[in-house]
Amino acid sequence: MSERSGLTDRRGTADRRFRRSALAGAVLAAVLGGGAILAACGTGGQDGTAAADTAPAKLSVADSYIPLPPAGGMGAGYLTVRNDGGPDQLVKVSSPAAGSVTIHRSTASTMEQVSSLDVPAHGALQLARGGTHLMIMDWQKAPALGDELELDLTFAKSGTISVKVPVKELTYRPGQS
Amino acid sequence: MPRTTRTARTTRLAGAAALALAAALTLSACGSSGGGSTAAKVTQQKDDSPYQGTKLAKNFEKPDLQLTDTSGQPYDLRQQTNGKATLLFFGYTSCPDVCPTTMGDIGVAMKALSPEDRKKINVVFVSTDPQRDTPKVLRTWLDSMGTDFIGLTGDLSKVKTAARSLGIMIEDPVVNADGTVTSTHGAQVLAFLPSDDKAHVLYMSGTEEKTYEHDLPLLAKGVAA
Numbered sequence: 247m248s249e250r251s252g253l254t255d256r257r258g259t260a261d262r263r264f265r266r267s268a269l270a271g272a273v274l275a276a277v278l279g280g281g282a283i284l285a286a287c288g289t290g291g292q293d294g295t296a297a298a299d300t301a302p303a304k305l306s307v308a309d310s311y312i313p314l315p316p317a318g319g320m321g322a323g324y325l326t327v328r329n330d331g332g333p334d335q336l337v338k339v340s341s342p343a344a345g346s347v348t349i350h351r352s353t354a355s356t357m358e359q360v361s362s363l364d365v366p367a368h369g370a371l372q373l374a375r376g377g378t379h380l381m382i383m384d385w386q387k388a389p390a391l392g393d394e395l396e397l398d399l400t401f402a403k404s405g406t407i408s409v410k411v412p413v414k415e416l417t418y419r420p421g422q423s
Numbered sequence: 424m425p426r427t428t429r430t431a432r433t434t435r436l437a438g439a440a441a442l443a444l445a446a447a448l449t450l451s452a453c454g455s456s457g458g459g460s461t462a463a464k465v466t467q468q469k470d471d472s473p474y475q476g477t478k479l480a481k482n483f484e485k486p487d488l489q490l491t492d493t494s495g496q497p498y499d500l501r502q503q504t505n506g507k508a509t510l511l512f513f514g515y516t517s518c519p520d521v522c523p524t525t526m527g528d529i530g531v532a533m534k535a536l537s538p539e540d541r542k543k544i545n546v547v548f549v550s551t552d553p554q555r556d557t558p559k560v561l562r563t564w565l566d567s568m569g570t571d572f573i574g575l576t577g578d579l580s581k582v583k584t585a586a587r588s589l590g591i592m593i594e595d596p597v598v599n600a601d602g603t604v605t606s607t608h609g610a611q612v613l614a615f616l617p618s619d620d621k622a623h624v625l626y627m628s629g630t631e632e633k634t635y636e637h638d639l640p641l642l643a644k645g646v647a648a
Contacts, residue, residue: 313523316567317560320603322519346601352520354628355592356607359599376629379520383603416567417527417632 304331318388323380345384486585490577493562515552530568532635540643
């Protein structure tokens with residue numbers, strides 16, 4: 247489904263079977279050879295230092311806003327997903343307030359839809375103006391300043407996080423009043 | 424353009440211009456927001472232009488473009504903006520990110536001007552999706568950024584020719600499977616000086632609002648770049 251390879255998480259059952267045997271192998275390796283090998287296998291969750299890649303993601307969403315869509319039409323959504331844990335992936339966004347929410351990336355001259363975005367371990371995924379953003383259409387009701395609209399962000403590992411996103415002035419930017 | 428005897432300056436200017444031109448011409452190759460930050464650096468590495476935008480070494484003529492304005496009347500770009508400072512941007516109204524951000528930032532900077540200065544600058548938005556951007560649609564959309572912004576729509580081939588003459592690439596809009604429209608268009612803003620009606624300053628997409636706020640008073644006064 248996703249053309250960006252990154253994580254192996256969301257593949258078919260064959261893959262899952264592979265992961266399970268890989269897990270078994272890793273556990274064996276852990277018993278026999280200690281923690282150092284684990285990172286390479288990518289499954290050594292419980293083992294202290296080598297755990298970074300497989301630790302559960304710890305996500306929080308900050309600085310979210312929807313600039314008041316001009317003429318009540320096509321809108322954008324911006325936010326930052328902070329991650330204090332292992333890697334995850336944003337795979338879907340929806341909203342009860344809108345018929346369609348898709349993830350897009352603005353390039354220097356156009357936009358392209360992307361199917362997922364990596365949330366790096368101990369890092370952040372930023373959706374910001376002129377870059378990666380949410381494209382929101384088919385509003386149930388034209389957004390107004392001060393509205394708080396729900397966005398449901400679905401992650402590959404962490405499940406769905408719902409946030410209330412304020413509608414700000416068209417020219418609003420976080421960090422400025 | 425004033426002549427200069429210092430070759431270092433000339434080289435630097437030429438370099439900046441080459442960079443700007445390269446940025447303008449290789450639009451689709453520049454496939455991430457990384458392009459924006461490179462452009463921001465260009466404007467930071469200042470030559471001695473009073474403008475914070477990128478000074479153009481090649482001063483494009485204002486394109487000979489006749490379209491329809493938002494009141495449905497014919498609009499001749501050269502004739503009707505003759506001798507007036509003009510900001511020109513190509514875009515489309517169903518663009519959620521770059522177009523409203525750019526036009527909104529210009530709107531904020533325009534509102535920061537004195538009423539006299541504000542009257543001296545034309546902000547012109549030319550639609551790259553004329554089929555959907557009717558005069559009425561354009562007007563409603565532009566009113567969110569500036570009620571005196573000029574919106575032009577009409578024959579796309581004319582728009583493409585005009586844009587090409589400025590080093591701005593435009594492709595036919597594509598209707599996606601979900602009914603949305605994607606238009607590929609160079610998202611830079613060009614500033615034409617009132618003195619010669621030629622483009623002197625370039626603002627790449629991702630230019631900060633503060634840059635416009637700094638430059639528009641100069642543009643209104645027709646300060647040379």
